[in-house]
Amino acid sequence: MVNYKDDTLTATFHALADPTRRAILARLAMGEERVSTLAEPFAMSLPAISKHLKVLEGAGLIRRTIDGRVHQCRLAPEPLDAANGWIEEHRKIWRQQFDRLARFLEQTSGPDAPDNTKKENT
Amino acid sequence: MVNYKDDTLTATFHALADPTRRAILARLAMGEERVSTLAEPFAMSLPAISKHLKVLEGAGLIRRTIDGRVHQCRLAPEPLDAANGWIEEHRKIWRQQFDRLARFLEQTSGPDAPDNTKKENT
DNA sequence: TTTATAATTAACCATATGGTTAACTTATTG
């Protein structure tokens, strides 16, 4: 039972909860990039990207080195490890609990019993 | 390279980016609970919890069975698998890239070279 | 049938978020 800092997790998950930021991270996974290059693929202004980068940096997911007027961004894997740790830890228990419930339903009602799960609205 | 639905990930990460919701999920990992029981530990109103549950349900992280006037909540592990998948997939590449950079710095500047990493503002 | 319980919905509020354009700072280059 590792103890994950609450605000670290919150910041990390919040940073990941945006498609633009995830795309930036995915791109950075292929190597360092400067801000303007990172901004290119997106249909939004540079200041918008600048803000996204600040969120990512605030969560510790990226770091930047300033070289003249060029800001080079690169990934920092630590917070992702924390997020991953939290998910991994819980996922196991959840699976167990989920499967235990499934077996319980199998046993009590049998495989031919009417479907008692809630309808999905996928 | 699995293809994760963008909005599923966004909804999942957003749902996880709140300490109250994570606490609810952690509690549900120990077994099904009704809404009022889930609300007890928190210093906030029932409607607030109700909203949190709706967010979790919207992200597919929990399901509920309505039994009379009692709503039983339980976990649904699928979206967490997706989130975990995204993180896992990227984390590997990030680590590689990170370690490659570290080795590169070792080689070019040597172990005794001056520290060229940016100062942390922890 | 009246009353109490479980939970949601409605209406509202303050603050956060994600975007914009314009202005600014700091380097680089002619």
Next chain:
DNA sequence: CAATAAGTTAACCATATGGTTAATTATAAA
């Protein structure tokens, strides 16, 4: 030095978020 380029900061705006209290719905119990 003047002009350009990289990027951030400032000011602003619309919408989303997370909370509140009051009202509402639906079930259970007296």
